[in-house]
Amino acid sequence: MREQLPDFPWDALLPFGEIARAHVGGIIDLSQGTPVDPTPEFIQKAFRDASNSPSYPVTAGTPELRAAIKKWAIQRLGASGDFDVLPLIGSKELVAWLPTILESEKVLIPQIAYPTYHVGALIAQAESIRVDIDARQWPEADLAWLNSPSNPTGRVHSIDEVKAAIAWARGNDAVLICDECYVEFDHTATSFSILSQTGGDNKNILAVHSLSKRSSMAGYRAAFIIGDSMLIARIRELRKHAGMMVALPVQKAMTVALSDDSHVIQQRARYNQRRELLRPALEAVGFRIEFSNSGLYLWCTRDEDAWTSVEWLAQRGILATPGSFYGASGARYIRLAMTATDAQIIDAISRLKA
Numbered sequence: 415m416r417e418q419l420p421d422f423p424w425d426a427l428l429p430f431g432e433i434a435r436a437h438v439g440g441i442i443d444l445s446q447g448t449p450v451d452p453t454p455e456f457i458q459k460a461f462r463d464a465s466n467s468p469s470y471p472v473t474a475g476t477p478e479l480r481a482a483i484k485k486w487a488i489q490r491l492g493a494s495g496d497f498d499v500l501p502l503i504g505s506k507e508l509v510a511w512l513p514t515i516l517e518s519e520k521v522l523i524p525q526i527a528y529p530t531y532h533v534g535a536l537i538a539q540a541e542s543i544r545v546d547i548d549a550r551q552w553p554e555a556d557l558a559w560l561n562s563p564s565n566p567t568g569r570v571h572s573i574d575e576v577k578a579a580i581a582w583a584r585g586n587d588a589v590l591i592c593d594e595c596y597v598e599f600d601h602t603a604t605s606f607s608i609l610s611q612t613g614g615d616n617k618n619i620l621a622v623h624s625l626s627k628r629s630s631m632a633g634y635r636a637a638f639i640i641g642d643s644m645l646i647a648r649i650r651e652l653r654k655h656a657g658m659m660v661a662l663p664v665q666k667a668m669t670v671a672l673s674d675d676s677h678v679i680q681q682r683a684r685y686n687q688r689r690e691l692l693r694p695a696l697e698a699v700g701f702r703i704e705f706s707n708s709g710l711y712l713w714c715t716r717d718e719d720a721w722t723s724v725e726w727l728a729q730r731g732i733l734a735t736p737g738s739f740y741g742a743s744g745a746r747y748i749r750l751a752m753t754a755t756d757a758q759i760i761d762a763i764s765r766l767k768a
């Protein structure tokens with residue numbers, strides 16, 4: 415299997431990191447979507463308070479965490495009908511292992527997508543097929559990924575697009591999973607959960623969520639899945655055998671994080687403000703911004719090879735990600751993450767102006 419896995423994409427970016435680091439003002443790294451704003455203090459406190467943790471945590475999650483996820487799913491996401499929940503060690507874990515757990519043979523992934531969807535299919539030795547957004551054109555398969563708002567483009571699916579994907583899943587008796595880890599970061603497009611569109615019939619439908627970005631908890635490894643109770647029972651059963659339990663202090667921190675929205679509203683405002691500051695500065699130097707109306711990123715192009723744009727920015731000390739990391743159709747785009755401090759974003763703008 416090792417031979418089939420692609421080279422880790424970020425390794426190819428290392429030389430451009432060196433160029434950016436050599437800038438007199440130092441590097442402004444907008445290449446990774448790794449949060450830099452502090453984890454809210456009340457979440458840190460819940461984690462610290464649970465640090466005396468001699469016993470094993472249970473895979474299914476504490477009753478308090480399960481209740482908090484269910485409440486959030488109903489109130490925030492509009493979930494209804496029968497559904498179950500399961501905490502995860504980060505959503506990347508599920509993305510990488512779901513096709514293996516479900517023994518999928520054909521996996522549909524978006525044309526431009528977070529690379530781990532493809533990697534997950536490779537690990538399962540499944541065929542991964544890139545598809546356009548319109549699910550009415552999708553081929554038969556046993557698993558399909560949606561990602562809305564999207565990494566890297568920030569595009570939000572329309573209700574009709576999500577409904578077409580649900581109809582595809584029902585017609586093919588296939589599993590449809592929506593990666594919604596940016597759902598809290600609306601901007602000019604309103605994002606919503608797939609769970610609000612099932613009419614309470616969640617058979618074969620899953621949504622995966624993460625607190626990495628929502629609550630700046632990427633270092634905790636805290637995520638969860640919501641949806642079809644039978645599928646979640648299957649996933650839980652395998653994870654019980656495989657030892658993938660979420661640490662108890664992390665479960666406690668997740669419980670309090672989900673019970674508060676005010677820190678999410680503040681974080682959303684921070685990301686949106688950074689994006690709105692950076693957008694005109696990029697446009698002024700010839701970049702065209704596409705989508706980027708939700709989520710964490712700016713997806714842009716100067717109608718040139720992505721590596722040319724990456725190098726141009728690196729010479730100004732700004733590190734961007736080439737769109738080719740996300741699929742061949744991203745080869746003339748770059749992605750910039752709003753995961754830098756406000757001061758760094760202001761600095762990036764003055765470097766672009768200079």
Ligand SMILES: Cc1ncc(COP(=O)(O)O)c(C=O)c1O
Pocket residue numbers: 447503504505506507509528561564565593595623624625626632636637
């Ligand atoms: C679309 C998408 N899904 C999943 C993940 C994984 O997030 P985590 O494992 O931190 O929950 C990321 C991380 O950047 C992502 O962009």
